[in-house]
Amino acid sequence: xxxxxxxxxxxxxxxxxxxxxxxxxxxxxxxxxxxxxxxxxxxxxxxxxxxxxxxxxxxxxxxxxxxxxxxxxxxxxxxxxxxxxxxxxxxxxxxxxxxxxxxxxxxxxxxxxxxxxxxxxxxxxxxxxxxxxxxxxxxxxxxxxxxxxxxxxxxxxxxxxxxxxxxxxxxxxxxxxxxxxxxxxxxxxxxxxxxxxxxxxxxxxxxxxxxx
Amino acid sequence: xxxxxxxxxxxxxxxxxxxxxxxxxxxxxxxxxxxxxxxxxxxxxxxxxxxxxxxxxxxxxxxxxxxxxxxxxxxxxxxxxxxxxxxxxxxxxxxxxxxxxxxxxxxxxxxxxxxxxxxxxxxxxxxxxxxxxxxxxxxxxxxxxxxxxxxxxxxxxxxxxxxxxxxxxxxxxxxxxxxxxxxxxxxxxxxxxxxxxxxxxxxxxxxxxxxx
Numbered sequence: 001x002x003x004x005x006x007x008x009x010x011x012x013x014x015x016x017x018x019x020x021x022x023x024x025x026x027x028x029x030x031x032x033x034x035x036x037x038x039x040x041x042x043x044x045x046x047x048x049x050x051x052x053x054x055x056x057x058x059x060x061x062x063x064x065x066x067x068x069x070x071x072x073x074x075x076x077x078x079x080x081x082x083x084x085x086x087x088x089x090x091x092x093x094x095x096x097x098x099x100x101x102x103x104x105x106x107x108x109x110x111x112x113x114x115x116x117x118x119x120x121x122x123x124x125x126x127x128x129x130x131x132x133x134x135x136x137x138x139x140x141x142x143x144x145x146x147x148x149x150x151x152x153x154x155x156x157x158x159x160x161x162x163x164x165x166x167x168x169x170x171x172x173x174x175x176x177x178x179x180x181x182x183x184x185x186x187x188x189x190x191x192x193x194x195x196x197x198x199x200x201x202x203x204x205x206x207x208x209x210x211x212x
Numbered sequence: 213x214x215x216x217x218x219x220x221x222x223x224x225x226x227x228x229x230x231x232x233x234x235x236x237x238x239x240x241x242x243x244x245x246x247x248x249x250x251x252x253x254x255x256x257x258x259x260x261x262x263x264x265x266x267x268x269x270x271x272x273x274x275x276x277x278x279x280x281x282x283x284x285x286x287x288x289x290x291x292x293x294x295x296x297x298x299x300x301x302x303x304x305x306x307x308x309x310x311x312x313x314x315x316x317x318x319x320x321x322x323x324x325x326x327x328x329x330x331x332x333x334x335x336x337x338x339x340x341x342x343x344x345x346x347x348x349x350x351x352x353x354x355x356x357x358x359x360x361x362x363x364x365x366x367x368x369x370x371x372x373x374x375x376x377x378x379x380x381x382x383x384x385x386x387x388x389x390x391x392x393x394x395x396x397x398x399x400x401x402x403x404x405x406x407x408x409x410x411x412x413x414x415x416x417x418x419x420x421x422x423x424x
Binding site for chain 1: 217219222223226227229230252253288289291293295297303304305307308309311312314315318320358359382383384385389391393397399401403404405406407408410411412413414415416417418419420
């Protein structure tokens, strides 16, 4: 198995999984790399290259079996595992994430929610009671959580991340617009809405200068 | 100016901007590519390569002037322009985005909010009144909006995007977990939390298999 898989390959694998699920629901039994490429807005060569990094799959000329390839991609992405997530920061973004049904459907469970605000602590969200952020290490241990969702104010992001990492967290989905410093073996995905808008701003500015 | 700038270069430019602002607030006058690299967790060669794609800047051996480089990066990113944004979908994510002060601070103004829910239409959010989604084309024309934030249910995403594009929108920040089909010259940034978690799942699975 290749050691260095690009972030864009991983993103495409997620896309392929969505598409395979759609084809499965539609009753398709096999799928060519051309079908998958068209639905994913990429090329058949790219699809074959992405998948070949994780072993050979599908028979030449027969296409891919839909349920088999779906399981294969799920396995590549580590989705056979039920991930246990602690959410720190029970503000609007935190609430939106907690209620996001797609997480649970996809095997990502938010098993605990923590906040620093005394007015929020003790509040019930679904089957979870909001706990004080200073119990983070205990909560991570109790829940055997592996991932952290961080939707806290900027200045709290690094200290909370540090505590979580010490308590055994290896993956962080970070909504605070700060660049977290983490040791090797800990992975961070940043969701920064301003940066997404800045990327659009960049594209639109360059494209506008070419428009009539 | 190079025609093909990678998404990761644009992302780093956004990071550089954050860092330049921090240095400016701290009163720094000049900054070396090494300083910028260290703060951005990259290499000085990468910094120089990223910036050199947009003309020469800074004097060899003198470092970059902080305010000048900041303005230069803002200009590269198209941030001298005040972007006008229409938000469709006044659910939890929409509300969190609307209240996100960083947008306005950075020159991104949400000038209108639309929803399909009759109970939400007419509601006041700050200085904006929620309008019916079927007035989208009129609202875009009235507000001279250039960007769309889409936080609607999956099945509504493509139809709303189509209408917005017909009405003149060129950039979409898409929160619906569907791959939008857009014509050339229209840019989409997808924010897909499940895909971010899947990327973490991928990293953690591979790393766990190497952990003792």
